Amino acid sequence: MTTVVTAFSPGTRRGFELLLIVVSVAVSCAAYALVGLAVDGMLPVRLLAIGGGLLGLGLALHVVIRVAAPYADPVLVPIALLINGIGLVMIHRLDLAEDTSFAVRQLGATAIGIVAAGALLVVLRDHRRLRAYTYTAMVVGLVLLLLPLVPGLGQEVRGARIWIDLGVTTFQPAELGKIAVVVFFAGYLVVARDTLSLVGPKVLGLRLPRARDLGPILVAWVASVGILVFERDLGTSLLFFGIFVAMLYVATERVSWIVxxxxxxxxxxxxxxxxxxxxxNRVRVWLDPFDPELVTGPSYQVVQGMYGMADGGLLGTGLGRGSPDIVPFAESDFIVASLGEELGLAGLFAVLVLYGILVQRGLRTAIGVRDGFGKLLAAGLAFSIALQVFVVAGGVTGLIPLTGLTMPLLAYGGSSLLGSWLVVALLLRVSDLARRPDLPVRPGAPAPALSPQDENPTQVVRLP
Structure with a gap:
């Protein structure tokens, strides 16, 4: 083992985070004002309320991070807040066209999500504690995924049974279930990865797993198909199985698992x-959305979204100057098409780049943290965002069949916002440990020993 002693001590960069939060809210407020000027010819009445509320929530979470996770990644919260703000702007624009008040509800859901994220950071001071609840997380995840099947509790919406009725509102438990499932996968794979990666016959250049080691992936496959069968939820089943395969590859680095x-x-x-x-029907709509038999029925939403994005072109019609409201569920399922119409391909690509930065910071956290559980947890959470964005954007643009998932942090929906902000909070917690400097070592003192989970053969000790 080589010991490298350096006098460098990384800062917390909380000041940089604060600056980015202010910039994110300023961009959202500017876009909000442009919508009001384009539609009504005046600044929106609720501009200060929406902007002040978003800024207050961002600053409150910033203060919590300073206290509870001072070394956390300084880019995660500003990027998430900016995506959330852009979603609020587009939902407000649709409110003006449809005479609804979804933007106010979305701001309330944002408050709940950010408060929950702050509470998670305060309660969970070390992500490694979650490893003790590996199989508890499995049970919780399965219960949340199956709750919509309970008679009298589950609700069927547009052919999919993915909602539960809480009396005052409805909730999509799969948004929290996927987080619990990622925790279980991370805890399971950190223990079983040696068996899954080193043992098995080699066929055509691929080292295949033993038949008994196929159990986990077969269980995940059966569970995802079960969700598809009983809940008719193509999106969640695809996301559930995709996350597991991605985490399995990260844990074992075996291409055979991908195959x-x-x-x-x-x-x-x-x-x-x-x-x-x-x-x-969804496959037919995907293959030929302009089929005369489908265009007035199953493919109407897809076709209207395509027409809207085509009308937007490269630079868009401008905020408040398009007609995104003629697309059914434009504020939730098809908010990507709404943005594509008014911001154009360039604006939509910029939003996708924001998601790319969010995923990149998550994967960077996975690389930087030492313990195997943290690596898999951060990678799984980052992949959950990446897969969901790909599935939603791909469905709206016609790359893959439509699945019914919503864009994280962007689309209207309290369940999605809560789950997305909790994912951000967990990434903040893991990144805090990944970026935290090591304890200083006095000259002549022995270097600290590596933990059994440390995969880095070089110990780096940073001095203040």
Whole structure:
């Protein structure tokens, strides 16, 4: 083991985070004002309320981070806040066209999500504690995924049974269930990765796993197909299985798991296509949305979204100057099409770049943290965002069949916002440990020993 002693001590960079939060809110407020000027010819009445509320929430979370996670990644919160703010702007623009008040509700949901994120940072001071609840997280995740099937509690919305009725509102438990499932996968794979990666026959250059080691991926596949069968939720089943395969590859670095996962995915798609009419309809809409038999029915939403994005072109019609309200569920399922119409391809690409930065910071956290559980947890959370963005944007643009998921942090929906902000909070917690400087070592003192989970053969000791 080589010991490297350096006098460098990284700062917390909380000042940089504060500056980025102010810039994020300023950009959101400017866009909010442009919508009001374009639609009504005057600044929106609620500009100060929305802008002040968003800034207050961002500053409150910033203060919590300073106290509870001072070394956390300084870019995560500003990027998440900016995406959230852009979503508020577009929802407000649709409110003006449809005479609704979804933006105020979205701000309330944002407050709940940010407060929950701050509370999680205060309560959970070390992400490694979650490893003790690996199988508890599995049970919680499965219960949350299956709650919509409970008679009298679950609700069917547009053919999918993914909601539960809480009396005053509805909730989509899968948004929290995916977080619990990621915790379980991380805890399980950090223990089983040696068996899954080192043992098995080699066929055609690929080291295949033993038959008994296929159990976990088969269970994940059966569970995802079960969600698709009973809840008719193509998006959640795809996200659930995709996260597991991605984390399995990160844990084992074996391409064979990707090959097996893709094979099972194709098999599941073929089975679903043969058994379920709503899956066949979505595939038909994907292959030929302009079919005269579909254009006034199943493919109407997709076609209207495509027309809107085509009308936006490269630079868009301008905020407040398009017609995104003619697309059904423009504030939730098709908010990507709404942004594409008024911001154009350039604006939509800029939003996707923001998501790319968010995912990159998550993966960077996974690389930087030492413990194996933290690596898998951060990677799984980052992949959950990346997969969800790909599935939603791909469905709206016609790259893949439409699934019904919503864009994290951007689309209207309290469940999605709560789950997304909790994901950000967990990434903040892991990044705090990843970026925290090591304890100083006095000259002549022995270097600290590596923990059993430390995979880095070089110990770096930073002095203040």
């Amino acid at each position: 097996i996962g893709l094979g099972l995915f194709v098999a599941g798609c073929l089975v679903a296509y043969e058994l379920f009419g709503h899956v066949r």
